[in-house]
Amino acid sequence: MSFGSGGDEVSRKVGQRNWRQLHTFMVGVLAFTWAHSSLQAEDSPRETMKVERVKINQEKRPSLRFLRDNKDFLRGQLDLLRQIYGLEMDGRAIALDARHLELQRLMEELLASLDAARTGNREIADRGLLESVVEIAWLESELDRIDEILRLQESRLAWLDEDFTGRQETALMVLLRGVPDGEAPESIVLMWSDEKTVRVPIDQETWGSLRMGGVAKIYHEFIEPREHDFRVGMEGGAWTMHSPLSVPIEPARDRITFLELSLTGMSSEITTSGVASKIWVR
């Protein structure tokens, strides 16, 4: 063993020992710091931080801004070109509804097939007895033809069914349920944000039905498929003092939106009472 190598051994051992001591010390320091901070955290009063989602500024520019900003230029251009060329404003041919044409074609086919069926029946009736195998074969072909007529009729019915169900458009139906305490209003007033107002008088017969637990339909019309700030008011006697009640609705496109207003629990004497409403779509 050389001195040099022995010295290396000693210094390696010393180094290892120092490293262990340093390691132990560092672990101790870390443990103390952690414990201290933990205790401090537990002793200090709890702070709550409210994390809120950043509100996104989704302010869009106003609709048709270019048109609004340049309306004078665009209207001037329109007038100028109209004077020079004469724009085709009116008298433009409007395409016929393809449904009507298709319905007409179906009707013609149907009438033709009825004629064919009648002719076949008459021929069979005229022959009192089928006299040969050839005639039986003829009868079979005639039955096949009737089957074909029935098949075509089924396809026509399927087209009509699809056309009927596929053409449902956006509509709103307002229903009334229940009766208020005390005096009943004379009419229900439905108001839209665009100042459209519908006044529906409620007669005694309808109130009688509502008292019996019935439901009255007071409105059913097509409506734009968008959010509406819909308001419901009541008129007659003390009800006129009530402010209209807001019922926001957003009718689903090509569906019927039902809005049921329940008057149960309302009173003409309590002007702050609200209306219970239920909305569903079919």
Add this chain to the structure above:
Amino acid sequence: MSVHTLSKKPSRRYGLLVLAGVGLLATSAIQVSAGSPPFSARDGLDLAADAALTWAEDARLIYIENDDSPSTGGSASQWGYLFASSSLEKYQVYAVEGGKIRKASDLGFVFDAPPLPDRWIDSGEAFLAAEEDGGTEFRMKEQGELSTMLLVRGVLHDKNPNRATWAFVYTATNAASLFVVVDAESGDVVRKWRG
């Protein structure tokens, strides 16, 4: 207190921190995806037309314009559709975004443009024509951008005003705007000017 015991609480705190971080990431992801996807002009027309026909049986489409900054490919996240009714003598604007009508309002002034024809090329196809015929060059050269897309009839086609046209307006900070007018039936660029 042992190191082992100590290590539990911080790990629980770290767990909560990690959860909070994930939550924040999710929140930011929601924020990113909160904007409505862009769509072409024709894609929003059916909904607007449905509403317009409820507003007035004789409603006719006369004008379309992007309400939001144009996206790539001639689409926008909101479009405005203007309808006219002779019987009501009114003009109704429908702003469509995200498959819904965000706003319906009266135009507030007279704009008696003729009705648009039933057949017109969509904003994406017209946009490509405008880009090929000056739009791209303007954007590159002038550091500009497409700001407006509009469809109208009887206004911008000098030689044949009865044709509906798409107009694309490119703007730049330090240069005059570029207007590119595209025939909405043929897809040809029919007019260009700077101003």
